[in-house]
Amino acid sequence: xxxxxxxxxxxxxxxxxxxxxxxxxxxxxxxxxxxxxxxxxxxxxxxxxxxxxxxxxxxxxxxxxxxxxxxxxxxxxxxxxxxxxxxxxxxxxxxxxxxxxxxxxxxxxxxxxxxxxxxxxxxxxxxxxxxxxxxxxxxxxxxxxxxxxxxxxxxxxxxxxxxxxxxxxxxxxxxxxxxxxxxxxxxxxxxxxxxxxxxxxxxxxxxxxxxxxxxxxxxxxxxxxxxxxxxxxxxxxxxxxxxxxxxxxxxxxxxxxxxxxxxxxxxxxxxxxxxxxxxxxxxxx
Amino acid sequence: xxxxxxxxxxxxxxxxxxxxxxxxxxxxxxxxxxxxxxxxxxxxxxxxxxxxxxxxxxxxxxxxxxxxxxxxxxxxxxxxxxxxxxxxxxxxxxxxxxxxxxxxxxxxxxxxxxxxxxxxxxxxxxxxxxxxxxxxxxxxxxxxxxxxxxxxxxxxxxxxxxxxxxxxxxxxxxxxxxxxxxxxxxxxxxxxxxxxxxxxxxxxxxxxxxxxxxxxxxxxxxxxxxxxxxxxxxxxxxxxxxxxxxxxxxxxxxxxxxxxxxxxxxxxxxxxxxxxxxxxxxxxxxxxxxxxxxxxxxxxxxxxx
Numbered sequence: 001x002x003x004x005x006x007x008x009x010x011x012x013x014x015x016x017x018x019x020x021x022x023x024x025x026x027x028x029x030x031x032x033x034x035x036x037x038x039x040x041x042x043x044x045x046x047x048x049x050x051x052x053x054x055x056x057x058x059x060x061x062x063x064x065x066x067x068x069x070x071x072x073x074x075x076x077x078x079x080x081x082x083x084x085x086x087x088x089x090x091x092x093x094x095x096x097x098x099x100x101x102x103x104x105x106x107x108x109x110x111x112x113x114x115x116x117x118x119x120x121x122x123x124x125x126x127x128x129x130x131x132x133x134x135x136x137x138x139x140x141x142x143x144x145x146x147x148x149x150x151x152x153x154x155x156x157x158x159x160x161x162x163x164x165x166x167x168x169x170x171x172x173x174x175x176x177x178x179x180x181x182x183x184x185x186x187x188x189x190x191x192x193x194x195x196x197x198x199x200x201x202x203x204x205x206x207x208x209x210x211x212x213x214x215x216x217x218x219x220x221x222x223x224x225x226x227x228x229x230x231x232x233x234x235x236x237x238x239x240x241x242x243x244x245x246x247x248x249x250x251x252x253x254x255x256x257x258x259x260x261x262x263x264x265x266x267x268x269x270x271x272x273x274x275x276x277x278x279x280x281x282x283x284x285x
Numbered sequence: 286x287x288x289x290x291x292x293x294x295x296x297x298x299x300x301x302x303x304x305x306x307x308x309x310x311x312x313x314x315x316x317x318x319x320x321x322x323x324x325x326x327x328x329x330x331x332x333x334x335x336x337x338x339x340x341x342x343x344x345x346x347x348x349x350x351x352x353x354x355x356x357x358x359x360x361x362x363x364x365x366x367x368x369x370x371x372x373x374x375x376x377x378x379x380x381x382x383x384x385x386x387x388x389x390x391x392x393x394x395x396x397x398x399x400x401x402x403x404x405x406x407x408x409x410x411x412x413x414x415x416x417x418x419x420x421x422x423x424x425x426x427x428x429x430x431x432x433x434x435x436x437x438x439x440x441x442x443x444x445x446x447x448x449x450x451x452x453x454x455x456x457x458x459x460x461x462x463x464x465x466x467x468x469x470x471x472x473x474x475x476x477x478x479x480x481x482x483x484x485x486x487x488x489x490x491x492x493x494x495x496x497x498x499x500x501x502x503x504x505x506x507x508x509x510x511x512x513x514x515x516x517x518x519x520x521x522x523x524x525x526x527x528x529x530x531x532x533x534x535x536x537x538x539x540x541x542x543x544x545x546x547x548x549x550x551x552x553x554x555x556x557x558x559x560x561x562x563x564x565x566x567x568x569x570x571x572x573x574x575x576x577x578x579x580x581x582x583x584x585x586x587x588x589x590x
Contacts, residue, residue, distance in 0.1 A: 124296070125303040128569040129562065130528025133546055137311065137558050140550045217427050221532050224429045225547065240430060247433060248441055258430035266425035273421070 007278075014278055020270030027264055031083035039065070040074035042081040042234050047072050051250050066256060069239070070246055075253075078234035079260055085235045086264055089150060089219040090212035096154025097215075098208050101161020106192055106200070108162070109169025119162060126159045132221060139227045149228050153215050164207045168200035175199075202279030209272035213265045220261055236261045289581055297574040304566040305356070309349050311562070312555050317341075356563070362556035366549065371556045374545070375564060381451060381541035382534070385460055386526045390519060392465030393472055398508075400469075401476025405511075406503060408481060416477070420470035428529065432463040432536045449538035456539060464533045468522045475518055479511030486510075513583050520576030524569035 011017055030037065052068040053060045054075070060067060066076040108119035131153075138152045172178060173196070181195045197204075220237030222228030229235035231242070236257040243253030312318065319336040320327070336342050340351070355362070361371035404416040439446040439459060446455050483489060484507055492502045530543030538544065542561060549557035 121296075121299070121303070124573075125300050125307070128300055128304055128524075128566045128573070129307065130525070130531075130565050130569070133528055133531050133562055133565060134311070136531065136547070136550050137562060140553060140558075141312065220427050221429055224427075225532065225535060227550065237427070237429075240433070244433070247437065251437065254430070254433055258427065258433070261427050261430065262422075262425045265427075266421065269421055269424060 010278060014274045016270045016274030017278060018274075020267045020272075020274060023263065023267035024271055027083050027267065028087065030080050031087050034077075034080040034084060038074075038077035038080045040077045042073060042077040043232050045071045045073055051246060051253070053250065054252055054256075057252075067250075067252060069243065069253065075256060078239060079236070079256060082234040082236045082239065082257065082260065083264070085146065085229060085233060086216045086219070086261070088146070089153070090216045090268070092150045093153045093157060093215035093219075094208045094212040096150070097157040097211060098161050098204065100155070101158030101207075102165045102197075102204060104158065105162040105165025106169045106196060109166040110173055110188075110192060110196065112170075116166070119166065123159050123162050126156070131156050132218065135218065135222060136225065136227050139222060144222075144227050144230050146229050146233065149219050149222060153218055157211055157215060157218075160211060161204070161207055164203050165200060168203040169196055172196050172199045202275075206272055206276045206279060209268055209275060213268040213272065216261070216268075217265060286581065290578055293574060293577050293581075297570050301567050301570050304570070305353055305563055306349065308559050308563045308566070309352055310345075312559050313345060313348070318555060356560070361560040364549075364554055364557050366552040366554040366557070371560050374557065375542065375560055378540065378542045378545045379564075381539065382527060382530050382543055385457060385464065385530055385534070385539065385541060386523050388457060388461040389465035389468065389526050390523050392461050393468040393522070394515075394519070396466070397469040397472035398476055398512075401473040402480055402503065402508060404473070404477045405480030405484060413477075416473060420473050423466055423470050428463055428467050429532050429536055431466065432459065432533060435459045435463055436536075449536075451538070451540040456537070460530075460533050460537045460539050463536075464526055464529055467529065468526060471518065471522065472515060475514055476511060479514060480507060483507045483511045513580075516583065517576045517580045520572040520579075524565075524572045527565055527568060 034042075046068065049064065049068050050070055050072045052064050052072075054067045055062050055065050057067075064074050064076070066074075066079065069075055069078065104119045104122065108116040135149075135152050135156060139148055142148050142152075178191060178195050181191050186194065219228055219235065220240075223235045223237035224241045226241060229238055231238065239257040240254045243250070243257075247254045317332075319332045319339065319341050323332045323335050340348060359372055361375060363369070364371045364374055367374060400416045400419070404413040407413055436448055436459065440448045446458055447453075450456055480503075484503075489502060489507055492506050493499075497506075527542075530541060531546050532543070533539070534541045534543035535547040542565070545557065546561045548554070549561065
């Protein structure tokens with residue numbers, strides 16, 4: 001199904017996927033290669049060189065191409081390492097919430113009846129609690145760290161997976177090959193994993209990309225408020241928060257991590273929207 | 286219709302109860318409230334005394350039922366930080382947040398309706414693509430970062446608006462834009478999709494064939510029908526906006542429920558924190574209930590489902 005003939009040509013013709021994908025690959029490369037391409041140690045402070053502006057400013061220099069932060073840490077290095085945090089958050093949260101939401105959605109869509117009612121009720125309940133507020137409260141109670149943020153967001157953001165997987169499974173459930181597998185005596189787990197899952201995979205991929213983007217934004221907001229990833233980790237949201245009081249004189253201190261976040265989210269959303277057109281066009285809103 | 290409303294009401298009450306249980310457990314399971322109230326460096330006798338006074342030593346279900354009973358009677362407990370009753374504190378801030386939420390909603394609709402209509406009328410043209418690009422870009426910009434950009438522009442460069450605080454209408458301008466622009470893309474997509482569908486309907490062709498001016502056809506005949514699903518989304522989005530107010534109100538130090546929520550979280554003021562989570566969730570439940578009923582009224586097909 002995935003390797004349909006002409007798929008690559010269709011991918012190539014879909015500008016959103018090409019542009020978004022290319023940007024995303026670039027950011028993934030930066031994140032993976034950070035130890036080799038970052039000019040400095042992202043934690044190394046140089047108090048003699050604080051708030052050095054980027055090279056395009058008059059006082060800027062090529063020694064620190066994107067300047068330094070209020071503690072004299074090289075900004076380019078911190079931005080490069082920050083990509084690791086954002087991507088780690090996006091991927092981990094999408095995996096955790098994806099596992100929870102997909103399991104719930106597939107069970108609801110496959111069995112229907114009471115199971116479906118229970119899952120729908122859980123989704124409705126979850127949706128009525130504001131994510132950011134519950135996440136903030138939980139982080140405040142448990143203490144902020146990268147893994148706490150990942151776990152909290154992972155346990156909160158399964159709702160869209162459940163909703164989409166439920167309706168996708170409902171559509172697939174009554175198809176001939178599922179009935180054939182049931183008739184052949186396959187166990188429920190086998191039917192779900194072997195027959196249903198591969199066929200709802202396109203929907204899963206699309207939801208996963210969009211949820212990863214939303215998780216990255218939420219982490220940035222939590223870290224910005226001081227209740228997410230803790231210093232000295234170079235989370236982009238945290239970097240904006242740390243530079244907030246300097247923004248009037250050193251605007252680039254907030255502009256660079258802000259732009260980095262916007263480019264990453266833009267790339268993921270663009271690729272996700274494009275993938276939706278390619279893989280699951282009937283699901284378009 | 287009556288049966289549908291009753292069924293939907295029952296679901297809303299069940300959801301509200303489930304939310305109350307989660308709000309209750311969230312705080313009870315994540316740490317010892319007695320230690321939190323006693324503060325750092327408290328002696329173990331003091332903690333034990335607090336545990337007894339507040340009844341933390343009794344079984345959880347008993348504590349939950351008692352807490353729920355008090356909450357329903359409007360007693361939200363005592364604020365640990367502000368040392369006053371939590372309920373009046375919270376309800377005093379509710380108005381600001383409601384005003385902000387409604388203003389943001391109005392702002393989002395004010396930009397998304399014209400853009401959505403234009404994108405649909407000039408479908409696949411550069412106007413359509415520009416609107417789509419705006420929507421995608423809008424969703425990519427973190428709202429707290431956008432808020433800081435607004436401060437740089439309106440407060441620092443132009444000196445038109447106060448950086449933070451509350452009290453005058455000027456204090457609401459930037460928070461409204463920062464919160465509202467985030468809800469706009471969803472409306473725009475919905476209006477665009479709805480308009481495209483409606484513009485292809487027979488009665489629009491008839492209206493056009495009668496020789497009615499294009500503007501009249503679009504706004505009087507088409508938009509009126511395309512806007513129906515927007516009503517449902519508006520209620521849901523208002524709920525999201527109230528949640529999002531935590532970040533925006535904190536940045537602008539706008540003295541509403543969101544800012545109070547942030548303060549209560551940083552001060553570990555559990556009763557206030559818990560009550561705000563519960564209150565915002567219940568408001569969301571009521572909003573979705575209202576939107577479902579409004580939808581059933583507007584579209585009779587839903588009632589049977």
